[in-house]
Amino acid sequence: MSSTIDIPENPPLLKKRASAGAEVVDAPGMAAAAGDTEFQGGGETELSAVAVDRPVLIEVTERSPGSERSGRCSRRFLLRLAVGTILAGALAAAAALGLLRPDLSREAAPAGPALAEPSEPADVPAGPPPAPVPPEPTEWAGRIRELERRRSQLRAKADEVRALQAHYRYGVLELAEDAVRLIKIHGIDTFAQAMRHRQLELALHSIRDREAYAAGLAKPLRWLISGSEELLYLQRLVAIDREVLALAEGIDLDGHAERVDAALEGYRPTAEKLAMGTEEAPPALDLLFKRLVDQARQMALPATDNADAAIAEEVCAGEMTRYSEVAVLRLKAVRCLAESAATELFLNRVQDLPATAAQKLSEWPGEWLCLNGLKRISPEAARHLFAWPGRWMSLNGLVELPAAASAHLPAWGGRQIELMGLRKVEVVEHLVRWEEAGGKLFVPEEIRRQIDAGRKAARGEEKQG
Secondary structure, three states, X not given: OOOOOOOOOOOHHHHHHHHOOOOOOOOOOOOOOOXXXXXXXXXXXXXXXXXXXXXXXXXXXXXXXXXXXXXXXXXXXXXXXXXXXXXXXXXHHHHHHOOOXXXXXHHHOOOOOOOOOOXXXXXXXXXXXXXXXXXXXXXXXXXXXXXXXXXXXXXXXXXXXXXXXXXXXXXXXXXXXXXXXXXXXXXXXXXXXXXXXXXXXXXXXXXXXXXXXXXXXXXXXXXXXXXXXXXXXXXXXXXXXXXXXXOOOOOOHHHHHHHHHHHHHHOOOOOOOOOOOXXXXXXXXXXXXXXXXXXXXXXXXXXXXXXXXXXXXHHHOOOXXXXXXXXXXXXXXXXXXXXXXXXXXXXXXXXXXXXXXXXXXXXXXXXXXXOOOOOOOOHHHHHHHOOOOOOEEEOOOOOEEOXXXXXXXXXXXXXXXXXXXXXXXXXXXXXXXXXXXXXXXXXXXXXXXHHHHHHHHHHHHHHHO
């Protein structure tokens, strides 16, 4: 039994493709005996296997020779499709789990920090975990500031006590100089005579009182120095222990706090703590007089003694008209000159400068000091003189400069010094060092040649070294 499938007359797409010369092939499963299928219109009998807008249905009535092969192909295709699907799923699962080509799975992974491969743990002795660091008390900052403030207060008080002690001791020397002069002028030999001389008696009492004051200040001075050192020790101890608190054991910050608080309270400078000591009894007046008599026997009054004493009184009264005429510097005159507002002092008639006078003169805040009458200077006087804070100094009367005296020159911060009278210098190196530090030095030509030679020798040694 055969049937005929009616195909629309002159299908547009079919005609278009056929007229374009497209290749004509037999559609699978559509082969039929001649005359079974008819194409009307145009006499074209070729069937072109081209895509159309809608599928073409074919009714199969009998099992054609290719139908069995077509069924086997379909089953084979379905089997392959199922197997392929299973394999694809297995491959996808393997790739996801990193079992298939781990290098590819790692490359596909997003970039991130590399993880170190686990290694066997080292043999580390087991121990208790480190104890947590306790929080630092907020009051420590205040304690440290109070330590610094209290220590500065004690040091300032100690400087005041030292200055007061030096004032009393210098006053003792000044009064003793006047007492010795009175003993020498009036020829007083016995203590009874001294007690009948009103001015000398007052001088003896004043000397004894000032010596007692100076000795009594040693007690509060020791307390101030001890307190300053104790507070400094506690400040450093706390600073070190706070730094190593996280690394060390057994640090007792609470104990430190108690000790610091006790020290701050104990070293509070009160009137009681700063009271003068009475350990040493004041010397007896007769023993003091005996000491002054011994000094008077060794002293020779200069010819200018009366004039120098009068000038000293004028200077201390604020009259500076004749101060440059003084020949012997009395301690009273030196003290008044050091306290004056003069910016220049010309003491060119002074031929001797005791160490005590040089020490007091070094406190003068002027700029230019002239002592051109000095022929010699002791090492102790030079030490005080080269501690003077002024800028210009004239010592043109010095003929010789001992090494022990010139050794203090490099420490002087002045700008210019005149030594035009020098004929001999024991150590030229001291002058070289001061001049190379920026000072301006005026010396005779012969001394200048020695200085230049010493400078060249020093440079040569540096090059060889």
